[in-house]
Amino acid sequence: MVSNPGRRTALLDAGIEVIATAGARGLTFRAVDEEAGVPTGTTSNYFTNRDALLRELGHYVFVRLTPDADTVAARLAEPPSRELEVALMQDIVARARADRAGYLALFELRLE
Numbered sequence: 001m002v003s004n005p006g007r008r009t010a011l012l013d014a015g016i017e018v019i020a021t022a023g024a025r026g027l028t029f030r031a032v033d034e035e036a037g038v039p040t041g042t043t044s045n046y047f048t049n050r051d052a053l054l055r056e057l058g059h060y061v062f063v064r065l066t067p068d069a070d071t072v073a074a075r076l077a078e079p080p081s082r083e084l085e086v087a088l089m090q091d092i093v094a095r096a097r098a099d100r101a102g103y104l105a106l107f108e109l110r111l112e
Contacts (some may be wrong), residue, residue: 010036011043012060015053020101024112027053058109064102065095 014036018027027050029043036042047053066072075091078084096103 007038007042008046011038011046012057013064015043015057016061016064016105017101019057019108020104024054024108027057029053054109054112057105061102061106061109064099065106067091067095 011032015027015032017035018031022031029047029050030040032043032053033040043053047056071091075084075088
């Protein structure tokens with residue numbers, strides 16, 4: 001297995017884009033290579049098979065959609081209230097709008 005965290009992240013980002021545009025059935029190593037702009041075969045050097053790629057994408061989509069730790073800590077420190085619930089829901093919608101591909105990929109991965 002090749003160890004280059006930057007390249008691995010770029011491949012995962014490309015995989016999210018492929019799933020968002022072509023669906024989980026359109027996810028192939030070649031499609032990820034093309035989306036990432038890397039030589040054919042690069043994705044297969046980082047992921048042993050399609051299931052491994054799907055598994056990694058399933059974990060990574062949450063990395064993309066989860067707010068940073070400081071934001072979470074600040075929100076959890078607030079006392080529970082209706083206003084806090086509204087703010088949390090607005091934050092979820094804002095993150096989904098900011099990362100449309102990640103949000104679509106989340107649903108595709110759940111279906112897969």
